[in-house]
Amino acid sequence: MPAQTADIVVIGAGMAGASAAAHLAERARVILLEREAQPGYHSTGRSAALFTETYGNLPVRLLTKASRDFYLAQAGGLAEHPILTPRGVLLYAPEEQLGELDAAWQEMAPLDPALRRLDGAAAAALVPVLRPGAVRAAILEPQAMDIDVHGLHQAYLRRLRRQGGRLICDAPVTALARRGGAWTAATPAGEFAAPVVVNAAGAWADEVAGLAGLPPIGLVPKRRTALIVPPPAGIEVSAWPMVIDVGETGYFKPDAGKLLVSPADETPVPPCDAQPEELDVAVAIDRLTRVTVLEVKRVERRWAGLRSFVADKTPVNGFDPLAEGFFWLAAQGGYGIQTAEGMAQTAAGLIAEGRLPARIAGFGLDAAVLSPARIAGRG
Numbered sequence: 001m002p003a004q005t006a007d008i009v010v011i012g013a014g015m016a017g018a019s020a021a022a023h024l025a026e027r028a029r030v031i032l033l034e035r036e037a038q039p040g041y042h043s044t045g046r047s048a049a050l051f052t053e054t055y056g057n058l059p060v061r062l063l064t065k066a067s068r069d070f071y072l073a074q075a076g077g078l079a080e081h082p083i084l085t086p087r088g089v090l091l092y093a094p095e096e097q098l099g100e101l102d103a104a105w106q107e108m109a110p111l112d113p114a115l116r117r118l119d120g121a122a123a124a125a126l127v128p129v130l131r132p133g134a135v136r137a138a139i140l141e142p143q144a145m146d147i148d149v150h151g152l153h154q155a156y157l158r159r160l161r162r163q164g165g166r167l168i169c170d171a172p173v174t175a176l177a178r179r180g181g182a183w184t185a186a187t188p189a190g191e192f193a194a195p196v197v198v199n200a201a202g203a204w205a206d207e208v209a210g211l212a213g214l215p216p217i218g219l220v221p222k223r224r225t226a227l228i229v230p231p232p233a234g235i236e237v238s239a240w241p242m243v244i245d246v247g248e249t250g251y252f253k254p255d256a257g258k259l260l261v262s263p264a265d266e267t268p269v270p271p272c273d274a275q276p277e278e279l280d281v282a283v284a285i286d287r288l289t290r291v292t293v294l295e296v297k298r299v300e301r302r303w304a305g306l307r308s309f310v311a312d313k314t315p316v317n318g319f320d321p322l323a324e325g326f327f328w329l330a331a332q333g334g335y336g337i338q339t340a341e342g343m344a345q346t347a348a349g350l351i352a353e354g355r356l357p358a359r360i361a362g363f364g365l366d367a368a369v370l371s372p373a374r375i376a377g378r379g
Helices: 015-024 058-072 095-111 120-126 149-162 202-211 278-291 340-353
Strands: 008-011 030-033 084-086 089-093 116-119 137-141 145-147 166-168 175-179 182-187 190-194 196-199 220-229 242-245 251-255 258-262 301-309 316-319 326-330
Touching: 008 015, 008 182, 008 190, 015 030, 015 149, 015 196, 015 326, 015 340, 030 190, 058 084, 058 340, 089 095, 089 120, 095 137, 116 120, 120 137, 149 166, 149 340, 175 202, 182 196, 196 202, 196 340, 202 301, 202 326, 220 278, 258 278, 316 340, 326 340
Parallel strands: 008 030, 008 196, 030 166, 089 242, 196 326
Antiparallel strands: 084 145, 089 137, 116 137, 175 182, 182 190, 220 258, 220 301, 242 251, 251 258, 316 326
């Protein structure tokens, strides 16, 4: 059977691939390939995403700023519900970490004038279950917001379909080669060919590059664990901010009337269908009960996801200088949801026009900072 053809084949239908495919479909014929039976099964479907413009390094913060308006506009009107809803973040420190909190304040304060310094009593007034003496001081970021990850992802897929793009599931790429001026991706669902291939395969992006005969960019997938526990009877938690220590060793936040808890683990693992380890679940509960007076009598749900980083913790977004038509959209780490729109606009501009869109460049972003050419051995 001959290969099905398009202008662009995108590999991976998580948030990165879906958002880029949706933008690209406005000006090209796009096929979006997904290895699983449904898109967003791995990292996208397991994210406890928060929108905060103080999180990550400078490129990440700029991409986050570039995404805000689209999210506030309910994903261009394609989402059924608001994408962003108020949450806030309380970054706290016990006595021994006050120096780290001071350093965090110096870095964060210029980024958001709404940030506030709080003492332990003020922090406890916001989150009454904080254990007395456990929180010495805190920084409140009131403008941080929850992200409706599923709603955003579905909005991008809806946009893709309306533009004539195609989503093919159960289509893991088993071979990838360039011939006759096009990349041909072999999958159990058939072969798909296009002059440009976008590698948005998440934790599997280095493996996809290997199929194309390219060296890896050094992706390290890291497992993160999360669990849902019920709050104490009679306590309303919905107005609490997300609570995280300045050392990022654990956090909790309200989630649909319950509490989402994580030990903020970052355990390097091979690309896989990540599952929670009992030890990590126990660590999450221990850290929660050390900083609060909560008792965890049962865990209602537990899961794990992968966050993939390269060495500089900056996303990789650009054409590979070693192979014509091979485009990287990878290494989003823990920032992939909050930066998705900025990353997608960037990818679409670089692929279709060979440059950053004027809007993205206007935020001060430099395409070279994201380019795979910065990776050792590619420049």
